[in-house]
Amino acid sequence: MHEYSIVQALLEQCESHAQEYKATRITRVILKIGKLSGVEPYLLQSAFDAFKEGGICREALLQMELQNLVLHCEACGEDSEQSEICYQCKQCQSTQVRAVDGEEMFLMRLEME
Amino acid sequence: MCKDCGCSIQDHDHTHQEGHSALHSNPQLNDAKTVEVITKILAKNAHEAGHNRAHFDAHKVLAINLMSAPGSGKTALLEKMAESGAFTFGVIEGDLETSLDAERIRAKGIPAFQIQTGSACHLDAFMVHKGLHEMPLDDLEVCFIENVGNLVCPASYDVGAHLNIVLVSVPEGSDKIEKYPVMFAKADLILITKTDLLPYFEYDIDHEKAQARRIKPNVDILAFSTKDEQSIQNVISWIKFKKSMRS
Numbered sequence: 001m002h003e004y005s006i007v008q009a010l011l012e013q014c015e016s017h018a019q020e021y022k023a024t025r026i027t028r029v030i031l032k033i034g035k036l037s038g039v040e041p042y043l044l045q046s047a048f049d050a051f052k053e054g055g056i057c058r059e060a061l062l063q064m065e066l067q068n069l070v071l072h073c074e075a076c077g078e079d080s081e082q083s084e085i086c087y088q089c090k091q092c093q094s095t096q097v098r099a100v101d102g103e104e105m106f107l108m109r110l111e112m113e
Numbered sequence: 114m115c116k117d118c119g120c121s122i123q124d125h126d127h128t129h130q131e132g133h134s135a136l137h138s139n140p141q142l143n144d145a146k147t148v149e150v151i152t153k154i155l156a157k158n159a160h161e162a163g164h165n166r167a168h169f170d171a172h173k174v175l176a177i178n179l180m181s182a183p184g185s186g187k188t189a190l191l192e193k194m195a196e197s198g199a200f201t202f203g204v205i206e207g208d209l210e211t212s213l214d215a216e217r218i219r220a221k222g223i224p225a226f227q228i229q230t231g232s233a234c235h236l237d238a239f240m241v242h243k244g245l246h247e248m249p250l251d252d253l254e255v256c257f258i259e260n261v262g263n264l265v266c267p268a269s270y271d272v273g274a275h276l277n278i279v280l281v282s283v284p285e286g287s288d289k290i291e292k293y294p295v296m297f298a299k300a301d302l303i304l305i306t307k308t309d310l311l312p313y314f315e316y317d318i319d320h321e322k323a324q325a326r327r328i329k330p331n332v333d334i335l336a337f338s339t340k341d342e343q344s345i346q347n348v349i350s351w352i353k354f355k356k357s358m359r360s
């Protein structure tokens with residue numbers, strides 16, 4: 001259940017962005033969740049609902065966009081989006097690839113007032 | 114100078130632009146606004162992980178993160194590495210409770226530091242940073258980080274290691290790689306452990322290898338048993354080869 005520690009990090013970021021913009025509350029939190037980030041969106045949602053109480057996100061909706069793995073191929077130079085978890089270039093079958101998206105979790109946008 | 118710990122590692126990849134946002138010129142909000150922020154949620158952990166790697170690099174220490182389900186044989190592997198005397202190493206141990214694993218390692222004459230994570234089901238880069246300042250890094254070639262036994266949570270946290278070894282043991286059954294693809298996708302080496310037990314379990318080792326390579330066609334896979342001297346030597350050779358590629 002590392003979703004709890006992830007939500008704590010997320011809420012800290014929300015607080016500090018709200019401060020930067022002198023906002024009084026955040027109404028929507030938009031995340032990008034990589035399919036290889038090791039995070040279960042359902043668990044993240046329930047952790048968010050449990051921890052948002054009393055803070056800047058108390059009335060915020062959590063919106064999550066799932067991100068497939070995207071690879072950059074060092075051999076042919078192409079980027080490819082993988083619908084399955086597979087670290088191999090779809091164009092040229094090379095395994096000289098590096099992930100450029102889909103492994104991390106990002107806070108993308110905040111709606112605040 | 115590292116501002117977090119006062120140690121002599123230069124602060125490195127401060128990716129400030131990552132954390133800053135589009136409305137810089139006018140941060141005053143008058144009514145409802147959407148702002149692009151685009152920040153890694155685990156940005157702090159990622160930064161600390163980079164700092165840990167810089168520590169290891171400065172001492173020419175190869176850092177290896179060991180991950181598996183509880184009881185797959187992480188500590189047993191480390192005991193065999195200790196007995197071999199093939200290279201010098203230290204161990205940062207992560208467990209929810211107890212110092213049993215660190216004691217097992219120290220009993221072999223190897224420096225070990227125990228981190229008790231309490232309720233956290235994984236090690237993060239901050240915990241490992243505490244541990245690495247307890248390691249005699251100048252005297253070591255390799256530093257192992259034995260993560261909390263768990264096939265899910267540790268996969269989300271970069272702890273600052275150079276390489277990941279993921280272990281899976283024969284008694285766990287040969288469906289674990291397809292059930293936990295995120296963890297096995299992180300592996301540089303997959304160790305199929307306790308292979309001395311193959312006669313007693315219906316375990317399809319070729320199926321597991323095929324599943325692993327569906328995820329990552331170029332992943333290294335070795336069979337390992339504490340009772341098979343050759344298998345111990347194979348792991349040592351893999352580690353020494355990886356070390357030699359970074360000297």
Ligand SMILES: Nc1nc2c(ncn2[C@@H]2O[C@H](COP(=O)(O)OP(=O)(O)OP(=O)(O)O)[C@@H](O)[C@H]2O)c(=O)[nH]1
Pocket residue numbers: 181182183184185186187188189190214261262263306307308309310337338339340
């Ligand atoms: N037969 C056999 N038993 C093994 C082998 N490796 C480990 N074991 C046994 O498996 C049990 C668990 O091994 P550990 O090394 O403690 O496993 P671990 O991954 O460190 O466990 P945690 O740290 O609790 O997650 C012990 O009883 C070991 O003796 C092996 O190669 N063969």
Ligand SMILES: [Mg+2]
Pocket residue numbers: 187188189214259
């Ligand atoms: Mg152990």
Ligand SMILES: [Zn+2]
Pocket residue numbers: 073074075076077078089090091092093094
């Ligand atoms: Zn390619």
Ligand SMILES: [Zn+2]
Pocket residue numbers: 115118119120122164168242
């Ligand atoms: Zn430090």
